[in-house]
Every structure is written in C-alpha cells, then in structure tokens.
Amino acid sequence: MTAVLVAEDQVLVRAGLAALIRADPGLEVAGEAADGGEALLLAQAVRPDVVLMDVRMPGMSGIDATREIISALGRDAPRVLILTTFDLDEYVYDAVLAGASGFLLKDTPPERLLAAIHTLAGGDVLLVPAALRRLVESCCRPAVSVARFEGLTARETEVLTLVARMLSNREIADRLSVAEATVKTHLNRTMAKLGLSSRAQAVAFAYEHGLVRPGQTTRPGTQ
Known part of the structure; x- marks a missing residue:
C-alpha cells in the first residue's frame, strides 16, 4: 500500500484529491496539509511514500517545502509530485532543483494522476512532456564534463544514460538483462556519487553534462 500525503491550500481541491x-485500492491517504510548513511537519511524522505538493501555498511554498522535506529526511524522503495550475518554466526548474520526482498540471485527468503516483512510488521520474523538453533544451551543453563521470563505473554510467533517455527501471533491467533491484542499486549509488537527490535531477544532470542530447530519448525496441 502506497501512503500519500496531500499538500494543497484550497479545501475543496484537497478534499477531491484525497x-x-x-x-484507488493500492493507495491510502497518510495526511492532509494546508500549507508547506504543515506538509513538512506531517512528512516527518507520518513518513509517506509520495507527497502531492501544490506550488502556491501561504507561508512556505510547495517548492521550499519540497526542499526542506528532502533535506530533512534524506534517503528516507518521499517522492514528491508537484501539482500546479501554471505550466511555467521556473516551477519546473525549481522543483527539480528542490528534489521533486515529478511535475504535473492540475488539469491532468484523474486516471493519469493516479498512474503518476504509482509511477513515482515505483522509483521512476515523471515530468509533463513540454516541461521536460524545455528543461532539457535550457540546460543542455555541447561538451561532456568528463571529470564528473570519472567516479562512476561503466555500468553506473550506462544506467544513468538510460534513465536520462526516460526508460523505467523495468525497461532498463530488460535492456541490460539484470534484475530491477540491481538497476535501483546502480542508480542509487550513481546519485550518491554525484550528489543528486532525485531521479529528475539525474535526468537534468545527464543532459547538462552532455551524456545524452535532445532527441536521444529511447524506448525498448529502438536505437
């Protein structure tokens, strides 16, 4: 059962999300917060698997709350799915830098929102396509910063590359003929070595340092 914390300042919206x-038989509500500060306290108290986080809330914003939750809970931090009405670039960038694992607009259909929660709970990253494309295009650099990858093993670099090409852990496991748990281990070690706190940051890092380039997104069965 995946425990979900809902952080949303509008009462009706929060009630609807809850x-x-x-x-969903595979999900449960671990708590409800009306602002970022309350979300931080509840996340520390109930240790949810996923947090649905609104951006614009009174007091502490959703971005700041995400940053504080990730910092406070470290390796035990929940996956944070940012929900906003506004498809603005700075929200995407700030959310990724804060450690969020996903970003969706509030007009996303209910079934897609539920699927997104399950996706994050499974360890994958999720960004709306348009936001991801702009994020990639804005941070991409022409040359590889080789020094940043010297501490990674060949397999860790391979896993990071496939993560950046938006393959799920299961798809990567199939591609490399290894167990899904092995993929998670490689990715966790890679993120620790690079000082990254989320899969979304790993994707942005790989593009920023030239490990992959826009247009290289690869799905199973393609090159």
Whole structure:
C-alpha cells in the first residue's frame, strides 16, 4: 500500500484529491496539509511514500517545502509530485532543483494522476512532456564534463544514460538483462556519487553534462 500525503491550500481541491486517492485500492491517504510548513511537519511524522505538493501555498511554498522535506529526511524522503495550475518554466526548474520526482498540471485527468503516483512510488521520474523538453533544451551543453563521470563505473554510467533517455527501471533491467533491484542499486549509488537527490535531477544532470542530447530519448525496441 502506497501512503500519500496531500499538500494543497484550497479545501475543496484537497478534499477531491484525497477522495481520488482513497478510491484507488493500492493507495491510502497518510495526511492532509494546508500549507508547506504543515506538509513538512506531517512528512516527518507520518513518513509517506509520495507527497502531492501544490506550488502556491501561504507561508512556505510547495517548492521550499519540497526542499526542506528532502533535506530533512534524506534517503528516507518521499517522492514528491508537484501539482500546479501554471505550466511555467521556473516551477519546473525549481522543483527539480528542490528534489521533486515529478511535475504535473492540475488539469491532468484523474486516471493519469493516479498512474503518476504509482509511477513515482515505483522509483521512476515523471515530468509533463513540454516541461521536460524545455528543461532539457535550457540546460543542455555541447561538451561532456568528463571529470564528473570519472567516479562512476561503466555500468553506473550506462544506467544513468538510460534513465536520462526516460526508460523505467523495468525497461532498463530488460535492456541490460539484470534484475530491477540491481538497476535501483546502480542508480542509487550513481546519485550518491554525484550528489543528486532525485531521479529528475539525474535526468537534468545527464543532459547538462552532455551524456545524452535532445532527441536521444529511447524506448525498448529502438536505437
């Protein structure tokens, strides 16, 4: 059962999200927060698997709350899915830098939102395509910063490359003929070595340092 914390300042929206989560047999509501500060306290108290985090809230914003939650809980931090009405570049960048694992607009259909929660709970990253494309295009550099990869093994670099090409852990495991748990281990070690706190940051890092380039997104069965 995946425990989800809902952080949203609008009462009706928060209630609707909580009801949607409770209707999914694989999810449960771990708590409800009306602002970022409350979300931080609840995350520390109930240790949810996923946090649905609004951006614009009174007091501490959702971005700041995400940063504080990731910092406070470290390796035990939940996956944070940012929800916003606004498809603005700075929200995407700030969310990734804060350690969020996903970003969705509030007009996302309910079934896609539930699928996103399960995706994050499984350890994968999720960004709306347009936001991801702009993020990639804005941070991409022409040359590889080789020194940043010297501490990685060949397999860790390979896993990071496939993560950046937006393959899931299961797809990477199939591609490399290894167990899914092995992929998670390689990715966790890679993120620790590079000082990254989320899969989304790993994707941005790989593009920023030239490990992959826009247009190289690869799905199973393609080159």
